[in-house]
Amino acid sequence: MRRLASPLPKINNFRFLKLSPPQILVLGFAAVILIGTLLLMLPVSSTSGESLQFIDALFTATSATCVTGLVVVDTGTYFSVFGQIVIMVLIQVGGLGFMTMATLFALVLKRRISLRDRLILQEAMNQGSMEGIVRLIRKVLIYSLVIEAGAAVILSMRWAFDMPLGRAVYFGIFHAVSMFNNAGFDIFGDFRSLTEYVSDPIVNIVVMFLIVSGGIGFIVMSDLVDYRRRTRRLSLHSKVVLSMTAALIVIGTVVIFVFEFTNSRTLGPLNFGGKIWAAFFQSVTPRTAGANTLDIAGLRQASQFFIVILMFIGASPGSTGGGIKTTTFTLMIGAVISMLRGREDIVLFRYRLAQERVFKALTVTLLALLLIVTVSMVLSTTEDRAFLMILFETTSAFATVGLSMGLTPELSHAGKILICLTMFAGRLGLLTLAYAIGPKQGKQLYKYPEGKMIIG
DSSP states (O other), X not given: OOOOOOSOHHHHHTGGGOOOHHHHHHHHHHHHHHHHHHHHTSGGGBSSSOOXXXXXXXXXXXXXXXXXXXXXXXXXXXXXXXXXXXXXXXXHXXXXXXXXXXXXXXXXXXXXXXXXXXXXXXXXXXXXXXXXXXXXXXXXHHHHHHHHHHHHHHHHHHHTTTSOHHXXXXXXXXXXXXXXXXXXXXXXXXXXXXXXXXXXXXXXXXXXXXXXXHHSOHHHHHHHHHIIIIIOOOOHHHHHHHHHHHHHHHHHHHHHHHHHTTOTTTTTXXXXXXXXXXXXXXXXXXXXXXXXXXXXXXXXXXXXXXXXXXXXXXXXXXXXXXXXXXXXXXXXXXXXXXXXXXXXXXXXXXXXXXXXXXXXXXXXXXXXXXXXXXXXXXXXHHSOSOHHHXXXXXHHHHTTOOOOSSOGGGOOHXXXXXXXXXXXXXXXXXXXXXXXXXXXXXXXXXXXXXXXXXXX
């Protein structure tokens, strides 16, 4: 009797590698960064025709792939069109994920998506199961291209009044990709970002829409699209993300408006409408876009520290943003409220959440705090700067935001390497890195006797 061939040959071919999905994600992102570094070091990538130093090319490639936006050289003036296109491609690949882009090519070529590929996609998209993962990836690609294309058209039409049409189209495409992927890179030059358009309603509305749509996550976008067509209901995840996102934006706008209302370096010179636009924009962008219409270094310390908090919270799961995520923050708040009320369960929108979710949220939060504190302490010894500036830059790197108080271009080599590692950890996620270094064990087969300890 003949033995049938294995239906999943691709999986068997990968067995000798003994790599888990988290390990493949880590190596994949590292490979993309390395390729980007080599391309940015080419003389053709700079306007001067000179090769960029390895450490600066590595920093830029890491910042682009990790969709952060921190820069050591000015993107608009230092890099040629070729170099800027390399950065834009890195942003797109890093924002959507290299596995998502690989799936795009597989779908175009009509190749089968293997079980191993689905496992990696599940890890990359932070999903609980593989069910419908390829369908979700299709939606991710469609939503991304449609939103970026629409925003690019509007921005191109707006900037056509300020520059030649060809240049306006190029600027529109670059900034649509950068802002939707929450990267924060701009090519206006002289580290200006969008400060020239602080009171421009079109630029403000389009860019904020890109930031929020990229930051809420593709699962929520899919839910919103299906809500009107079929379901007429939102999942618990979508309700939490949308409500917390709206709350943080409103609270952020009010706080920045109040703190900066009389600041002559930020909101002071603007009329009332300009103050509203600027405060609104600066409340949205820490989640985790990195573009700014106000001088970040000119903000009052209270505003700067408040932005650190917003950056730490970050965007939502399954999005192009970083941070501990809005759902994690909501769960921590829910745990505090439940404890204060003497309840055992955390209930959100009439749904009880499993205890393992609380443990995961607590783990993510503590690991993030530990990383930020450690990196900030080390940078305090390598960089002779105020601690708030160092904390701001470190949080911006971890949350892949890209907002800067001016420290990044002046970092030492040790500081640049440390910030690179922080951006890498922030983009991949601390749990993914932990699983890649030491894969999680199976379920425990026994329990220890319960002990008692005084808390508080």
